[in-house]
Amino acid sequence: MNSRRDFLQKLAASVIAFPMLSTEAISCIENADKKNYDGPPLRVAIMGLGSYGTRVADAMRDCKRARLVGVVSGTPAKITNWQSKYNIPEKNCYSYETFDTIKDNPDIDVVYVTTPNGLHHDNVIRAAKAGKHVICEKPMALNAKEGQEMVDACKKANVKLLVGYRMHFEPKTLEIIRMRKDGELGKILFFQGLSGFTIGDPTQWRLNKALAGGGSLMDIGIYSINGARYMIGEEPVWVTAEETKTNPQKFKPGVDETIQFQLGFPSGAVASCLSTYSMNNLDRFFLNAEKGFAELQPATGYGPIKGRTSKGELTQPHITHQTVQMDEMAGIILDGKQPIVPVDGEEGVRDLKIIDAIYQACSTGKKIALK
CATH class of the missing domain: 3.30.360.10 (Dihydrodipicolinate Reductase; domain 2)
Structure with a gap:
């Protein structure tokens, strides 16, 4: 992985070489690398520790506004591995049986659901009932009826529901x-x-x-x-x-x-x-x-x-898509930022x-x- 200094040097060279970068593109780049951001991060727990969950977790190492702080998995060995790899405290680790107690954890803001499609509906609604914002991988559900039920549940719980449209x-x-x-x-x-x-x-x-x-x-x-x-x-x-x-x-x-x-x-x-x-x-x-x-x-x-x-x-x-996505979603959840293309x-x-x-x-x- 390139160092941050190498990244900024390449970015500067790109801007000099291609001065016609669009406002939207430059905005994405700036949001992906905010040198002086010192506000609260979006504290994320990933549910489903498979290949895509791992990709998101790795990409979040470079985020400026989003931080991986928790995990949810049905496989104890995966939890142990992620604790070591990503420095996740024991108190932020949940099984599917204990997941509902996440409502009592003030150190987690949002649950990112990366489980198989057929589990999204129940996973998202459980997270919403626990008072957590939710990011759900696409497709959001198995059909539009399920998807609307998820939207309604999140509105009822007064939490945001975003979809992983990187x-x-x-x-x-x-x-x-x-x-x-x-x-x-x-x-x-x-x-x-x-x-x-x-x-x-x-x-x-x-x-x-x-x-x-x-x-x-x-x-x-x-x-x-x-x-x-x-x-x-x-x-x-x-x-x-x-x-x-x-x-x-x-x-x-x-x-x-x-x-x-x-x-x-x-x-x-x-x-x-x-x-x-x-x-x-x-x-x-x-x-x-x-x-x-x-x-x-x-x-x-x-x-x-x-x-x-x-x-x-x-x-x-x-720039790694999931890094940009998670920093931008931090802005949406924490600041009410409106994206160019909706992700709700x-x-x-x-x-x-x-x-x-x-x-x-x-x-x-x-x-x-x-x-």
Whole structure:
């Protein structure tokens, strides 16, 4: 890992070399490295100590406004390992059986839920009832009904609910959104989102209907759904979709292998997207408009993101996504900061409504209207 001094030197060089960095991108960078921030940190407990929880924990080492202080896990050995690795005190460690007592711990502000999709609903509601703010990984729930119940529970408990949309803080992504908002691309006409990879171990939870809620669409396809919305800047009004399954032994009933789906928007713009667990080299967004285009490839991976527009290459520097995300979410929770692209529970429900409609379109073969 580079030292902070090396990081700042590279950042300075980037700003000098590329003076046209957008305001949004520069804001993200500044928030990721605030030299003089001396206010209270956002004190985070991670629930679910798997691979992604570990990625978030490692990224938080470089945060200026967020600090990992607690863990929740059903595996005692993982808790012991994390205590040593991240210097977590015993009083901030919980099992799923003891989790509800977190309500009596004033040293934890927020619980970050990184458990399998099928557990999100209950985990989030338990955290809210314990009086803790919640960050939940995407998809927020198995369907829109569950998602709305989570939103309602957090509102009732007067706690914030955020969703782990790390791309909403990514500088190259934000630059394209700025260009679209400022009219530099003109009327938006078309979006293409390709999201997929070849999944491995057939026994993993992502291929378990009860835990995953589906297949590729719930895991990787949600990036194209969400991307279509923030790239076009509208909410879709209709959906069509078709599922393809070539390996029914690996992809059991209810676990989708590949789905092609289309979204229609009020302005007349359309999106054509692919979600798959059976093809690699699929991480691309393309936005076509009357005055130009924008492309990201890779578009949603852990980085660095690469992109270009009709005006040239995007040159905003890469910072670990989860580091930026957690510092920005600290600002949202502690200061009431409003992000450029929403990351609240309502945003998560919007994606879930589209996912519900895509699955309905696959099963019926019909064009589904979105309310």
